Amino acid sequence: MHAFVCDKCPNTKWHFTRARSALAYRDDVTGLVLRLKYNSEGDVAKFVAPLLAEAVKKYDIKADVIISVPLAGKRQKQRGYNQAGLIAAELSKLIGVPVVDDFIVRIKHTKAQKKMTLKERQENIHGAFEIRPPYAVVAGKRALLIDDVFTTGTTVNECARVMKKAKPKSVEVLTIASVSWGQ
Secondary structure, eight states, X not given: OEEOOOTTOTTOOOOSSEEEEEEEOOHHHHHHHHHHHHSOOTTHHHHHHHHHHHHHHHTTOOOSEEEEOOOOHHHHHHHSSXXXXXXXXXXHHHHTOOBOXXXXXXXXXXXXXXTOOHHHHHHHHTTOEEEOSOGGGTTTSEEEEEEEEESSSHHHHXXXXXXXXXXXXXXXEEEEEEOOTTO
């Protein structure tokens, strides 16, 4: 299990309660994530979901709803699926927490952030998401936000920021893996 602490982000205002990952983003895990994202191997979600379920237990994550980070329409069309959505669906089956589909939607196409700095990522992703009614599906509930990789936290932080409009009790983030800035 991997807990992410960003010592490079002391001035970042985090909009989520905490973020946890099942694994560290290293060579073997990188290959797994890349297969899921770029090789049309959606079944990888079935393999990683038990690892996330284990993380939910280990970190005592309490959730009433699961929400996945939305993928840009163009990217989803190319891949045929949203990898975070597949992971969320598989995790839901294992921990018995319902997925709320299409609560967060991407309203702005963004550039791939792979080679961007933290500041560039923040500028790129700002305003990219919005939430859709009914807000009651999240209001007063403990939301678990799912994504594949936590690099700088910019994407999940922006999602959590817009989710706050629905007044969830908490927003926790869970990913397959997180990047260690010390690598």
